[in-house]
Amino acid sequence: LPVRVGGYPCLAHFAFQHPQADALRTLFTQQMLGRGYLAGTGLYPTLAHDEVVTGRYLEAVDAVFGEVAAALSQDKVLESLRGPVAHSGFKRLL
Numbered sequence: 001l002p003v004r005v006g007g008y009p010c011l012a013h014f015a016f017q018h019p020q021a022d023a024l025r026t027l028f029t030q031q032m033l034g035r036g037y038l039a040g041t042g043l044y045p046t047l048a049h050d051e052v053v054t055g056r057y058l059e060a061v062d063a064v065f066g067e068v069a070a071a072l073s074q075d076k077v078l079e080s081l082r083g084p085v086a087h088s089g090f091k092r093l094l
Helices: 021-034 050-071
Strands: 003-008 011-016
Touching: 011 021, 021 050
Parallel strands: none
Antiparallel strands: 003 011
């Protein structure tokens, strides 16, 4: 996947580097919700995120990245969405 990782240990984040970045981000969030995680492209770890919790999250991220990569390689990103592409920033207010 074309992903750029950044941030700090206390606030890690990633961004899709692709013309369909917003759709890829939306698909990532959708698929993580299906696994029980309200997840975006940022992670704010706390002391409650022990090794078990972190391991489960990383397993889900790994699986979802695989699904997103498959949708991208098959040119089915938009078809894989169950709703509209999420807006980024304040675009939704315009």
